[in-house]
Amino acid sequence: MNPRALRLAGGLLVMLFGVWVGLRVYSSSHAPKRAAVPIHSGGAPVAGVPVPAGAASPPTAGDFDTPFDLGVGTALAPGGQILPKIPERLPEFSLGDRTGKPTSIATWRGKSLIINFWATWCAPCRHEMPLLQSIRREWRDRNVEVVGIAVDYRDKVVAYADELKIAYPLLIGEDDALDVARAFGVDTPAFPFTVFTDQRGEVVALYVGEIHKTQADLILSVVQNLNQNRVQLPEARHLIAEGLRSLSTEQPT
8 A cells, every 4th residue: 555545544533533522422421310219128028048039030139229318309220220209108009908908098097107028039028027016016016017018929918927926017019019119109119118108198218128126216216306396397307317327427227
């Protein structure tokens, strides 16, 4: 190839490289920015456990790595996608109870609710059940009720509940229970997760992972202040988020 042809080929390569760099810079500068929304996870469910048909595979502990700030009102699912906005109020829904009778969540209207989503195949769910039983006994006189929502087969749930002598109310479903989880903005269920509401039905907190007594007591104390009109919902959510962050740095969960 003669020198003139070489110079032309070299110039063409330089021009093409410049166009490629320009396109990369443009696409980077115009790419949509993902909001950095923190999530609180007290510990994710173990992986590798059986999952019933229609249920999502449980995330691993690495899927959640930052505190959940409910003041923002949104959450991130495993993989980083932004979930729908967490509802301000408790959604209306009905699921079958232990006998299969359709039961509305409105059955407990006027109470502060601890709504715990779980499944029989979830190890952290089993670990926290004695605590939920204890919390119910301790807080029941203050108009607090625990409601378990099992995303699992009815026969397995009933047998397991009888074995553990679970005293708090249970609602049970498969795809319909997953729909309820989605109503709380959780499209990819990370079991267990727990929703806390006040007596007015406002969603005050959503805690992903196995909850422990220190976290539960913190959230319920703020809920009680909300019930007594000592704080408003945005402040309550902020206090819970800050309190959970503080607990996570002070002691292991």
